[in-house]
Amino acid sequence: MTTNDRRAEQRPAPGGSVEFDADVLVIGGGPAGTWAAVSAAERGARVVLADKGFCGTSGATAAAGTGVWYVDPDPALREAAMANREKLGGHLQNRRWMARVLDQTYQDSNRLAAWGYPYPVDDSGKPQRNSLQGPEYMRLMRKRTKQAGVTILDHSPALELLVDDDGAVAGASGVRRQKHDRWTVRAKAVVIATGGCAFLSRTLGSNVLTGDGYLMAAEVGAEFSSMEFSNAYAISPAFGSVTKTLFYGWATFSYEDGSVVPGAASKGGRSAIARALLQGPVYARLDKADGNVQRDMRASQPNFFLPFDRTAIDPFRDRFPVTLRLEGTVRGTGGLRIVDDSCATSVPGLYAAGDAATRELICGGFTGGGSHNAAWAMSSGTWAGWGAADFARQLGPARQRHLASAGTVAFRSRSNRPLEPAVLAKAVQDEVYPYELNYFRHASRLDGALARLDAAWVDVSAADAASKDDLLRARESAAMLATSRWMYRSALARYESRGMHRRDDYPDQDDRQRHYVTSGGLDEVWTAVRPHADASYAEAAE
Amino acid sequence: MIEVIDAERCTSCDICVNVCPTNVFDKTDGIPVIARQSDCQTCFLCELYCPEDALYVAPHADTPCPTDVVALRETAALGSYRRAVGWTDETRDLRGIDRSYLLFGH
Incomplete structure (x- = not known):
């Protein structure tokens, strides 16, 4: 194993701030960010990782348990794993990327085993590596990140990127919210690993995921892809945060009066639950789980039972109210557009990994989260770390570049009108939570929502700079707003139903629209269509 | 949401302040x-990291749920999550039973 004794260098800085010189800055300390940081450091880069919360507990993985798309390197098994969900994803996956993610995930998972992750062993003595316990996994990743020589800045949300005179990304700055000062990292390349956007819906571990990295990337001109695949909703107890949709595969869903909701199921019947919730409360009971399954569930996912054990509900015998919480692009597949095998974005010096990047290449237009996203986080993190380290090395010894801050909204004072983060966040939630807007989409309803969101952007971009205490919340709510506009503009640009994107006005999948929708822009949001790789080959052959 | 810091158990180690991903706690001269509280995302991770089992997160994600610490001590709730995932010395063998x-595939 390569060890790295080259650390980022702390530089003298004015009072109230700290400054570092690094080769690679990783923003976000979940699975993708920690894999990126470790990989970049192992390539000899000096790395800083800045996390909004605490690297090790931050993000959707740390609080949960997740399946991992880990498949033994047996050609038949690999083929089946790739073919398995192509239809569900609307045939937008890319076989070459699926194969390389399966390869990289296999390698990374085996490294986790070597690092001491306590994988279970089945009755035949074979280790089982297709599931990870979030707290255990991320505690280990924090340890490995530190051992790799990475400088970790906890509770240090990034607020804006830095760019050089050529428009290449060259670092970022933010606040250290427990030290009440500012940080700046000058870096030769930046990896965005800030996760998706779940719009503060309080699904397990997701409230740190407000699309911050999307906003920062958009401010330097980065493009997005598949943002219409952003309406994933997860089942949770109505009062609780714990989303573990796998276990609801053993549930019966019923109305208030006890009658069964027709067609309702965790897999393949979630829309029936959404339609029922539009009418009134829906209840679940995991009554299809026998004693063995109940035991395996308890062993596999202790936190699933906390909401029940602490409210004296027996989920296998009692009916309890459930809801669907929006997980946006955390379980959706939209995100920053990836332009090459190193997970570079469309902006020089900027890389994306994990849920911050589009997962269209392996998931197409559908994911139930978990498995594929976890595999993508490891793989894309590894590649982005290598890519960023290589980019930094090619840039050569640190020349003194002139750097400018790229932040826009919440940084500029113009109107003597305050930006009110809580009000803005609520306004965005009101447009993206409702099932009748986002789950079941229709141009007549999306047009109205988008007009209101566009108006909110005009309002917010003219508002005054946020105060020091409000700046993070202001940027988070602005990021949610920007995300919602790429989502709905992209949704309107796909005149069909495909993957999780469901149009009431275009209920069928249209073979002519087997393409990707690219989007971007802040003041003016735009979309464009890119062909799917198979379609380009077909055209080339003609 | 986080409801309880048991003053009898807390040793002011401030680990919870550090590990909470949404920065819910503040240090003081004491505990x-x-x-x-409204920033709490009900992820239960502070409970896992508390070496004294002094914290209690109520499972209600959207609204506070005031909880009586004296009554809580009568239950097995304090530290129950930490024991269940094998993060105590006595339960270490549970870490690998996923x-x-x-x-x-169900």
Whole structure:
């Protein structure tokens, strides 16, 4: 194993701030960010990782348990794993990327085993590596990140990127919210690993995921892809945060009066639950789980039972109210557009990994989260770390570049009108939570929502700079707003139903629209269509 | 949301202040305080990291749920999550008992 004794260098800085010189800055300390940081450091880069919360507990993985798309390197098994969900994803996956993610995930998972992750062993003595316990996994990743020589800045949300005179990304700055000062990292390349956007819906571990990295990337001109695949909703107890949709595969869903909701199921019947919730409360009971399954569930996912054990509900015998919480692009597949095998974005010096990047290449237009996203986080993190380290090395010894801050909204004072983060966040939630807007989409309803969101952007971009205490919340709510506009503009640009994107006005999948929708822009949001790789080959052959 | 810091158990180590991903706690001269309860995302991770089992997160994600610490001590709730995932000395062998591989594909 390569060890790295080259650390980022702390530089003298004015009072109230700290400054570092690094080769690679990783923003976000979940699975993708920690894999990126470790990989970049192992390539000899000096790395800083800045996390909004605490690297090790931050993000959707740390609080949960997740399946991992880990498949033994047996050609038949690999083929089946790739073919398995192509239809569900609307045939937008890319076989070459699926194969390389399966390869990289296999390698990374085996490294986790070597690092001491306590994988279970089945009755035949074979280790089982297709599931990870979030707290255990991320505690280990924090340890490995530190051992790799990475400088970790906890509770240090990034607020804006830095760019050089050529428009290449060259670092970022933010606040250290427990030290009440500012940080700046000058870096030769930046990896965005800030996760998706779940719009503060309080699904397990997701409230740190407000699309911050999307906003920062958009401010330097980065493009997005598949943002219409952003309406994933997860089942949770109505009062609780714990989303573990796998276990609801053993549930019966019923109305208030006890009658069964027709067609309702965790897999393949979630829309029936959404339609029922539009009418009134829906209840679940995991009554299809026998004693063995109940035991395996308890062993596999202790936190699933906390909401029940602490409210004296027996989920296998009692009916309890459930809801669907929006997980946006955390379980959706939209995100920053990836332009090459190193997970570079469309902006020089900027890389994306994990849920911050589009997962269209392996998931197409559908994911139930978990498995594929976890595999993508490891793989894309590894590649982005290598890519960023290589980019930094090619840039050569640190020349003194002139750097400018790229932040826009919440940084500029113009109107003597305050930006009110809580009000803005609520306004965005009101447009993206409702099932009748986002789950079941229709141009007549999306047009109205988008007009209101566009108006909110005009309002917010003219508002005054946020105060020091409000700046993070202001940027988070602005990021949610920007995300919602790429989502709905992209949704309107796909005149069909495909993957999780469901149009009431275009209920069928249209073979002519087997393409990707690219989007971007802040003041003016735009979309464009890119062909799917198979379609380009077909055209080339003609 | 986080409801309880048991003052009898807390040793002011401030680990919870550090590990909370949404920065809910503040340090004080004594034991930490729950300074921003509404920012709590009910992820239960502070409980896992508390070496004294002094914290209690109520499972209600959207609204506070005031909880009486004296009554709580009568239950097995304090530290129950930490024990269940094998993060105590007595339960270490539970860390490797994930049976998810038997549940996938249902």
